[in-house]
Amino acid sequence: xxxxxxxxxxxxxxxxxxxxxxxxxxxxxxxxxxxxxxxxxxxxxxxxxxxxxxxxxxxxxxxxxxxxxxxxxxxxxxxxxxxxxxxxxxxxxxxxxxxxxxxxxxxxxxxxxxxxxxxxxxxxxxxxxxxxxxxxxxxxxxxxxxxxxxxxxxxxxxxxxxxxxxxxxxxxxxxxxxxxxxxxxxxxxxxxxxxxxxxxxxxxxxxxxxxxxxxxxxxxxxxxxxxxxxxxxxxxxxxxxxxxxxxxxxxxxxxxxxxxxxxxxxxxxxxxxxxxxxxxxxxxxxxxxxxxxxxxxxxxxxxxxxxxxxxxxxxxxxxxxxxxxxxxxxxxxxxxxxxxxxxx
Amino acid sequence: xxxxxxxxxxxxxxxxxxxxxxxxxxxxxxxxxxxxxxxxxxxxxxxxxxxxxxxxxxxxxxxxxxxxxxxxxxxxxxxxxxxxxxxxxxxxxxxxxxxxxxxxxxxxxxxxxxxxxxxxxxxxxxxxxxxxxxxxxxxxxxxxxxxxxxxxxxxxxxxxxxxxxxxxxxxxxxxxxxxxxxxxxxxxxxxxxxxxxxxxxxxxxxxxxxxxxxxxxxxxxxxxxxxxxxxxxxxxxxxxxxxxxxxxxxxxxxxxxxxxxxxxxxxxxxxxxxxxxxxxxxxxxxxxxxxxxxxxx
Numbered sequence: 001x002x003x004x005x006x007x008x009x010x011x012x013x014x015x016x017x018x019x020x021x022x023x024x025x026x027x028x029x030x031x032x033x034x035x036x037x038x039x040x041x042x043x044x045x046x047x048x049x050x051x052x053x054x055x056x057x058x059x060x061x062x063x064x065x066x067x068x069x070x071x072x073x074x075x076x077x078x079x080x081x082x083x084x085x086x087x088x089x090x091x092x093x094x095x096x097x098x099x100x101x102x103x104x105x106x107x108x109x110x111x112x113x114x115x116x117x118x119x120x121x122x123x124x125x126x127x128x129x130x131x132x133x134x135x136x137x138x139x140x141x142x143x144x145x146x147x148x149x150x151x152x153x154x155x156x157x158x159x160x161x162x163x164x165x166x167x168x169x170x171x172x173x174x175x176x177x178x179x180x181x182x183x184x185x186x187x188x189x190x191x192x193x194x195x196x197x198x199x200x201x202x203x204x205x206x207x208x209x210x211x212x213x214x215x216x217x218x219x220x221x222x223x224x225x226x227x228x229x230x231x232x233x234x235x236x237x238x239x240x241x242x243x244x245x246x247x248x249x250x251x252x253x254x255x256x257x258x259x260x261x262x263x264x265x266x267x268x269x270x271x272x273x274x275x276x277x278x279x280x281x282x283x284x285x286x287x288x289x290x291x292x293x294x295x296x297x298x299x300x301x302x303x304x305x306x307x308x309x310x311x312x313x314x315x316x317x318x319x320x321x322x323x324x325x326x327x328x329x330x331x332x333x334x335x336x337x338x339x340x341x342x343x344x
Numbered sequence: 345x346x347x348x349x350x351x352x353x354x355x356x357x358x359x360x361x362x363x364x365x366x367x368x369x370x371x372x373x374x375x376x377x378x379x380x381x382x383x384x385x386x387x388x389x390x391x392x393x394x395x396x397x398x399x400x401x402x403x404x405x406x407x408x409x410x411x412x413x414x415x416x417x418x419x420x421x422x423x424x425x426x427x428x429x430x431x432x433x434x435x436x437x438x439x440x441x442x443x444x445x446x447x448x449x450x451x452x453x454x455x456x457x458x459x460x461x462x463x464x465x466x467x468x469x470x471x472x473x474x475x476x477x478x479x480x481x482x483x484x485x486x487x488x489x490x491x492x493x494x495x496x497x498x499x500x501x502x503x504x505x506x507x508x509x510x511x512x513x514x515x516x517x518x519x520x521x522x523x524x525x526x527x528x529x530x531x532x533x534x535x536x537x538x539x540x541x542x543x544x545x546x547x548x549x550x551x552x553x554x555x556x557x558x559x560x561x562x563x564x565x566x567x568x569x570x571x572x573x574x575x576x577x578x579x580x581x582x583x584x585x586x587x588x589x590x591x592x593x594x595x596x597x598x599x600x601x602x603x604x605x606x607x608x609x610x611x612x613x614x615x616x617x618x619x620x621x622x623x624x625x626x627x628x629x630x631x632x633x634x635x636x637x638x639x640x641x
Contacts, residue, residue, distance in 0.1 A: 001452065001541070005445030006460060008511035012479065013467050019478035030481060142368070150361065158627045159369045162376065165623045165630065167570035169588040170612045173595060174379050177605050185378060188394040224372070225634055232635035281473040284572050288592060302473045302573075309477030310577040318477035326474045333469045 017326075024320035030313035043320035049113040051091040053081060057105055065105065075107050082111065117321070120292075120299035123211060127218075127300070128279040135219045136226060136271050143230035144260075157231075161224035168221060172288035175217045179203035179289075204289055207297040214285050214298060222278070226271050233267030234260070266340060273336045280329055301325050374400060380617065383410055383609040390606050410610035417597060419582065420611065423590035430505045430586060431568040437510045438564050439557055445511070446519025447545050451531060461520075467513040473573065479508065480577050500581045509568060515560050518636065522556035523549060559633040569619065587615045 024043055028036045057073040058066040066074040078096055081088045094111035097118055102108050112118040146157045163171065178185045187200040203213040237260065245255045283302040286292060292299040292307075301321060309318020377400050382390050384406045393399045414420060448454075449461055483498040498504040526549065534544050550557075572588045579585055585593070594611055598604060623630050 001444045001545070002448040002454075002460070005441045005511040005516055006464070008441065008507070009464060009467060009513065009516075012508040012511070013470060013475065013513075014463075016475035016479040016482055017470050019482065020475060023478055023481070028481065030484065145365065145368070148361070150358075150365075153365075154628075156365045156369055157631065158624065160372050161627070161631055161634075162372055162620065162623070164634075165566060165619055166376070166616055167572070167588055169570070169572050169591055170616050171375075173591065173608060174375055174612055177382075177608070178375060178378070180605075183391045183394065183605065185394045185399055189396075189399070192395040220372070220375075228631050228634045229637070277469070277471055281471050283473060287572075287576075288595075305473070305477055306573065306577065310480060315477060315481050322474040322477055326470065329469060329471060329474070 020319040020322045020326075023316050024323045026316050028316045028319075030310075030315055039316075043316055044324075045113075046317075047114050047117050047320060047324065049094065050097070050118065051094050051111040053078070053088075053091060053109045053111060054102065055081075055107050055109065057107075073101075073105060073107070078109060078111075116292075116296055116299055117301075117304055119296045120301050120304045123297070123299055124280060124282060124301045126211065127215060127282055128276055130215050131218060131279045132272055132275045134215070135223050135275050136268075138219065139223045139226035139271065140230050140264075142223065142227040143234055144256075146227065147231060147234050157227075160227060163221045164224045166221070168284045169288055171217065171221045172285045175213075176204065176289050179213055179217075181205055204298075205294055207294050210290055210294060210298045214289060218279075218282075218285060222275075226275060229271055229274075230264070230267060233264045237263035269336050269340050273332060276332045277329055280325060280332075376616075376620070379609050380613050382606060383613040384408070385410075385606055387604055387606045390609075408610075410604075410606040411614065413604070414594070414607045414610045414614070417607070418590060418594045420587075420590070420594075420614065422582070423585055423587045424615065426502075426584055427569055427586040427588075430502055430571075431565060433502075434506045434509050434568050435561050435564045437506070438512075438515060439560055441510050442512070442515040442560065443519050443550065443553065443557070444545070445516045446523055447541075447549060449516070449520045450523035451544075452541065464513045464516055468517075476573060476577065483508070483578060499578050500584055502584060504578045505571065505575055505584070505586065508574075509564075514637065515564065518556055518560055519553075522553060526552060555632075556636075558629055559636045562630055562633040563637070591615070 025038060025040060026036050027039050027042075055075050058076055060066055068074055082091050082094050084092070091111050094113050095115045097110045097112045097115055099107055099109040142160055146153060146160065177183075181187065181200060181202040184203070186203065187198075190198040191200065201209055204210045241259045241263070242255065245259050250258070281302055282300040283306065286298055286300050286303045287306075290298045292303055302325065305318045305321040305325065308314045308321065381400055381402055382393075384402060385393065386405055386407075386409065389404045393404070398404070449457065483504050485496065486498045488495050488498060488501075488503070498507075530548055531544060534548055539547075570588060571586060572592075575586050575589045576592070579589065591611060595608060598608075
């Protein structure tokens with residue numbers, strides 16, 4: 001009786017998972033005339049290699065520093081160091097990730113072999129770090145609000161949950177219209193509410209706003225889901241504890257701090273782990289709304305895995321990214337286990 | 345919380361609570377209302393309305409013209425049919441296969457059971473996104489024997505959208521938890537009378553499993569109907585394309601600058617409103633399903 005279910009899980013979850021690990025050490029492509037070869041850690045090195053380079057400004061023949069029209073220091077071209085420079089073999093083929101001035105007359109460059117992937121990792125971590133506490137916290141506030149005994153409260157609960165049943169593809173396209181620079185609802189509504197004082201923002205076309213706009217939309221879509229999980233946690237807290245707190249004359253905050261929150265510990269760990277795993281998997285919003293742009297400001301790890309594994313048919317590269325993603329998710333899960341065991 | 349010794353104060357607090365609840369409700373509802381209203385308006389009016397609250401009202405030149413246009417642009421009906429087929433077949437097969445596995449874990453004693461169960465629990469932490477790429481390679485090389493003979497490769501089929509999603513750890517886990525809570529005397533009494541396990545499953549356990557079947561079906565339905573990443577990479581032919589991938593193709597038929605938002609909103613409404621209506625009709629069951637994953641997980 002077990003065999004069909006377990007067989008399917010082995011074949012369609014465990015086997016692909018193990019394949020991802022094995023393929024990440026090869027040069028496998030989706031369709032290729034050449035046989036697959038073992039390449040060791042090459043895929044990982046390609047993805048993860050980073051380097052640091054600190055440069056002195058350019059000097060002219062008299063030994064004085066060179067400045068551009070605005071008076072800023074001029075630095076030698078990075079290419080001189082990263083292209084076939086035998087003195088700098090460790091940064092060969094790398095490109096600039098970002099750079100900043102050190103002191104008055106030096107500039108430090110962070111270099112990466114695969115700049116787009118490193119940007120994708122940074123964006124994804126940023127997304128996780130904002131969405132996990134933001135969405136988890138908001139969901140808890142909503143759950144506390146909905147957990148009151150009020151007439152019609154179920155109607156509100158149903159409305160807050162509504163976006164969860166709407167596909168994220170639909171939500172992303174709808175919000176693409178809402179966020180649209182010229183004809184979008186948000187800019188036009190804000191503009192008319194402020195009688196024209198509000199200056200239109202290019203919500204998903206501006207590097208400063210794109211990731212933030214996607215974060216807001218993502219929280220809007222999924223917060224109801226976690227509200228319901230918090231609610232089911234709230235309802236496991238025995239009413240007698242609240243009764244006792246009331247008799248003791250506890251304030252609202254004290255009741256939350258000493259009765260509600262301790263009763264929610266396991267729920268809290270679950271909520272944050274689920275949100276974190278979902279946030280690491282960020283893909284659809286990017287694919288529908290920005291394609292990673294503008295200027296790679298919304299690249300994500302899964303988007304890169306798909307772009308390489310499917311778009312460029314580079315199965316091994318996509319697999320290596322998948323394995324790295326899994327390692328990050330695994331760390332979060334181990335953290336969860338450690339947190340729940342340490343406390344119970 | 346002190347009870348109302350001052351009735352005015354109590355009334356005010358009550359009003360405040362409802363105001364807060366309502367403002368939040370508007371935030372959750374307004375984009376969806378906007379979507380549906382926009383789908384009914386010609387583009388010029390639609391864009392003009394975004395500057396005022398008319399954006400949320402069915403006013404002006406209301407018609408189903410956008411829906412007609414959307415249908416003539418891409419075969420929306422076919423995409424909906426494909427999604428419904430893939431979703432319903434997967435849900436039915438999943439309920440059957442996962443409840444059988446759950447039954448075995450909950451009632452039968454066999455060697456290696458606990459080990460297999462922990463393996464299934466361990467699969468929880470493998471996000472689908474991390475296995476999609478190797479699975480693309482695997483399914484592209486799988487053989488199949490069909491009515492039209494032997495073939496290699498599952499890409500561009502219904503089965504590639506169905507078979508990998510029949511069994512999953514969460515669904516099996518939900519069944520195991522539910523079955524363990526059923527009264528064990530029922531099963532034991534049946535065993536004493538010589539009933540086979542298959543009969544116990546079919547005649548005793550499944551008829552008592554309404555709630556968990558509903559939970560599993562709703563969760564699977566949401567996952568399957570909203571599939572995007574997987575069908576996007578394994579289905580290139582229009583013939584097998586499901587709605588969410590079809591939506592992205594539909595959007596790409598517009599050139600930049602010539603985006604007819606009314607038509608897009610019509611497509612979005614068409615594939616969303618039935619699900620929303622179904623949800624609102626049985627919202628208690630939907631919410632209970634999500635809550636079940638929280639309590640059990």
